[in-house]
Amino acid sequence: MIELAIAETRAWVDRAVIGLNLCPFAKAPQVKGQVRYVATEVGDAEALLAVLVDELNLLAETPPDRIETTLLIHPQVLVDFADYNDFLDLAEAAVADLGLEGVIQVASFHPQYRFAGSDADDLANATNRSPYPTLHLLREESIDRAVAAFPDVEAIFEANIATLERLGAEGWAELQARWRET
Numbered sequence: 003m004i005e006l007a008i009a010e011t012r013a014w015v016d017r018a019v020i021g022l023n024l025c026p027f028a029k030a031p032q033v034k035g036q037v038r039y040v041a042t043e044v045g046d047a048e049a050l051l052a053v054l055v056d057e058l059n060l061l062a063e064t065p066p067d068r069i070e071t072t073l074l075i076h077p078q079v080l081v082d083f084a085d086y087n088d089f090l091d092l093a094e095a096a097v098a099d100l101g102l103e104g105v106i107q108v109a110s111f112h113p114q115y116r117f118a119g120s121d122a123d124d125l126a127n128a129t130n131r132s133p134y135p136t137l138h139l140l141r142e143e144s145i146d147r148a149v150a151a152f153p154d155v156e157a158i159f160e161a162n163i164a165t166l167e168r169l170g171a172e173g174w175a176e177l178q179a180r181w182r183e184t
Contacts (some may be wrong), residue, residue, distance in 0.1 A: 013181035020114035036070035
């Protein structure tokens, strides 16, 4: 299960995140091998929080040229998006408790991701839909560099929506099928 979760997540990053240019900053660390993919078999939120704390510490202690960012994939826990969304408060509290505010932030990806106020079938939600529930640990300094290089960050979200609308629901479903085949 772990190997499959990592393989599908890598394929999602390659085909959707990078392939559709949903995140213009994702390609460089992926090509350089600086993305850490970690999948865990834990089955409850408490155990996931412990794994998250370990990964936050590892990322903070490792030079960015070795690990730029971490994708913590957890296919067996927080599979319900509401539970996952509630857990994000605990993730943010862990960042604060470790003294990593302003150093690392947690971004959220989930197969059922749904922006507040959107319909479940709104294609815009696909920008944050991953094969498995995933916590993305990002270095704040990397975000700052990316924003400096691409100051109109809001344009990224707008471009993503336009890309997904052109792709359509059928195209998105086909893309999902391809990353699962990989």
